[in-house]
Amino acid sequence: MSEPKALPAEIERILYTEEQVQQRIREVAVEISNRYRGCDLKLIGVLKGSVFFLTALARAIDIPVKIDFLSISSFSTKTTAPGLVRIAKDLDESIEGEDVLLVEDIVDTGFTARYLLQTLAARSPNSLAVCTLLDRTSRRIVQVPVEFRCFEIPDRFVVGCGLDYKQLYRNLGYVAVMKLERNQ
Numbered sequence: 001m002s003e004p005k006a007l008p009a010e011i012e013r014i015l016y017t018e019e020q021v022q023q024r025i026r027e028v029a030v031e032i033s034n035r036y037r038g039c040d041l042k043l044i045g046v047l048k049g050s051v052f053f054l055t056a057l058a059r060a061i062d063i064p065v066k067i068d069f070l071s072i073s074s075f076s077t078k079t080t081a082p083g084l085v086r087i088a089k090d091l092d093e094s095i096e097g098e099d100v101l102l103v104e105d106i107v108d109t110g111f112t113a114r115y116l117l118q119t120l121a122a123r124s125p126n127s128l129a130v131c132t133l134l135d136r137t138s139r140r141i142v143q144v145p146v147e148f149r150c151f152e153i154p155d156r157f158v159v160g161c162g163l164d165y166k167q168l169y170r171n172l173g174y175v176a177v178m179k180l181e182r183n184q
């Protein structure tokens with residue numbers, strides 16, 4: 001075994017190790033494979049946060065699966081109403097008649113997931129559900145159905161496995177709590 005690497009200075013502690021994350025992704029992939037066997041499954045990732053989770057999940061799913069991506073911008077500044085979201089880069093292909101799983105890094109207030117579910121539902125998929133790496137139900141403002149999730153997390157700002165702080169730390173294999181004032 002190699003020596004454990006020092007944590008980056010801005011990181012307080014590891015919440016889920018890389019092994020725990022990979023193990024949980026494999027478990028959820030089994031659930032998804034069983035649920036969607038015989039279906040026309042498409043994973044839709046929300047750039048950029050869900051890329052790492054989506055690829056690990058897709059690798060662990062053992063039924064045929066398509067993937068596509070979209071990206072959004074949200075305007076939740078103090079001067080605008082919170083939770084305003086719009087699509088900045090749309091999907092490449094139609095989802096009509098497909099069984100769509102929206103893959104998220106984290107569902108927090110729920111605004112992003114709700115907006116995307118509404119938008120995608122209008123495009124006539126055969127079915128539509130949400131799969132998220134992290135779920136923070138304690139901060140939910142709008143209710144959204146989350147069918148598959150790897151971890152329910154406490155009210156702390158986290159990074160790693162695709163989640164960023166100022167665009168950094170997405171490439172960490174573990175999920176970690178940041179040293180931030182809001183986390184004290």
Ligand code: IMP
Nearest residue numbers: 049107108109110111112157158163164
């Ligand atoms: P929601 O619309 O409030 O559910 O927020 C979803 C988005 O906020 C996520 O896709 C993340 O980009 C971002 N976000 C929320 N919490 C965290 C966090 O703890 N770390 C990093 N990004 C976060």
Ligand code: MG
Nearest residue numbers: 047048049105
């Ligand atoms: Mg994000």
